[in-house]
Amino acid sequence: MTDILLDDTLDLQIVDGDFVIGESTAQHQKLLILADKGEFKDVPMRGVGARRFLEDSDPSNLAREIRTEFVADGMTVSKIQIASDLTIQVDANY
Secondary structure, three states, X not given: OEEEOEOOOOOEOEEOOEEOEEEOHHHHHHXXXXXXXXXXXXXXXXXXXXHHHOOOOOHHHHHHHHHHHHHHOOXXXXXXXXXXXXXXXXXEEO
């Protein structure tokens, strides 16, 4: 998927006064994982809200929510892996 790209601080990337356009699947995944429900005006029920899962003792709850939201957003999810340090690895594409 191609879209306007954001930098590591989630601010718009601008080069020579223009927005940077590029492959944005990983960016969309990151935004869906970080966003709480209600943060996207056009789809208010979209978003994982990963911060809600920080104290959850079962990482499969977070993985299940990620899978549900990615599928609802139109992705095909092959694998979601959450390490003990809560590092998330995702294999999903539109």
